[in-house]
Structure formats: structure tokens, C-alpha cells
Amino acid sequence: MSGSDELRHFTRIPFNASAIIINSRSGHKTMAELIDISFKGLLIQQPDDWEGRPGEHYTVQLQLAGNEVEIDLAVLEVHSENNHVGFKTEHMDIDSATNLRRLVELNLGDENLLERELNELVHAD
Numbered sequence: 001m002s003g004s005d006e007l008r009h010f011t012r013i014p015f016n017a018s019a020i021i022i023n024s025r026s027g028h029k030t031m032a033e034l035i036d037i038s039f040k041g042l043l044i045q046q047p048d049d050w051e052g053r054p055g056e057h058y059t060v061q062l063q064l065a066g067n068e069v070e071i072d073l074a075v076l077e078v079h080s081e082n083n084h085v086g087f088k089t090e091h092m093d094i095d096s097a098t099n100l101r102r103l104v105e106l107n108l109g110d111e112n113l114l115e116r117e118l119n120e121l122v123h124a125d
Contacts, residue, residue, distance in 0.1 A: 017062055019044060024057040024074075032085075034062065039100065041075065041088045052077050052085065060087065064103070071096045071103075 017034045021044070028051070032044040042060065052058070054077050062071040073096060075087035092100065 017064060020061040021047075021052075022059040022061070023052065024059060035084065037062075037100070037103070039089070039104065041078070041086060042073070043084055043086050046080060046083045046085050050080075050085065052080070054078055054080065057090070058087065064099070069099050069102075071099050 019032050019034045019042075021030045021032050022028070023030075030047050030049060032047045032050075035043040035045055037043075056077050058075050058077065060071075060073045060075050062073075063069070064071065072093060073087075073089050074091040076090055077085060078088045079086045
């Protein structure tokens with residue numbers, strides 16, 4: 001199963017928000033617009049000053065609900081094409097996981113679908 005097929009198991013939530021992308025190696029910070037997010041990763045609009053490349057590690061910080069809700073993710077850049085950059089989530093703390101779950105739950109509107117996605121996340125390779 002390819003990576004793109006794997007991502008299809010998780011509903012991608014279109015979400016318009018700003019993200020801070022921090023290169024784990026250099027510490028360079030870049031602001032970007034979030035396009036969508038799922039439990040397995042996220043997609044951003046490629047910033048004009050983007051210097052990243054697939055295989056690099058980043059921290060992504062999302063501020064939601066008037067900066068009251070924060071989601072921090074450790075991610076790996078997996079592709080860059082058509083002015084979009086895609087990342088695979090490698091780690092998130094429990095608070096970020098809880099906030100992301102709420103975000104997905106509100107956007108899915110179907111608790112059974114949410115539970116199925118969480119089950120697939122837990123049992124993923």
C-alpha cells in the first residue's frame with residue numbers, strides 16, 4: 001500500500017488557519033497557510049520563502065479559536081508539489097491529540113466515523 005493510499009483511510013479536514021513551521025535542524029521559522037489536516041498529516045500552501053525538502057523534520061504549531069487552542073505536531077516533509085507541501089505526523093503530545101480529535105469530531109459530525117479513524121490510527125503500522 002502506498003503512502004497516498006494509507007492517507008485515504010483518514011478524513012482530511014479542510015481548515016483555513018495559519019501555521020508556524022519550524023525546521024528541526026536549523027530552527028528556521030516560516031509562516032504558512034494550512035490547507036487541510038488529518039490524524040496522519042497535514043497539507044500547507046507552500047510559502048514563498050520555503051527552503052524545505054522531503055525527508056526533513058519540522059515542528060508545526062497551529063493556533064485555533066483565537067489562540068486559545070494549540071496543536072503542536074512533530075512532522076516529516078513527504079512531498080512538495082503544485083505549491084503545496086505535505087507532511088506526515090510523527091508525534092503529538094496528549095493535549096495536541098485531544099485538540100485535534102475535537103477539531104476532527106466537529107468537522108466530521110459523525111462519532112462512528114471518528115471512532116473508526118481513531119481505531120485505524122492506533123492499529124496503523
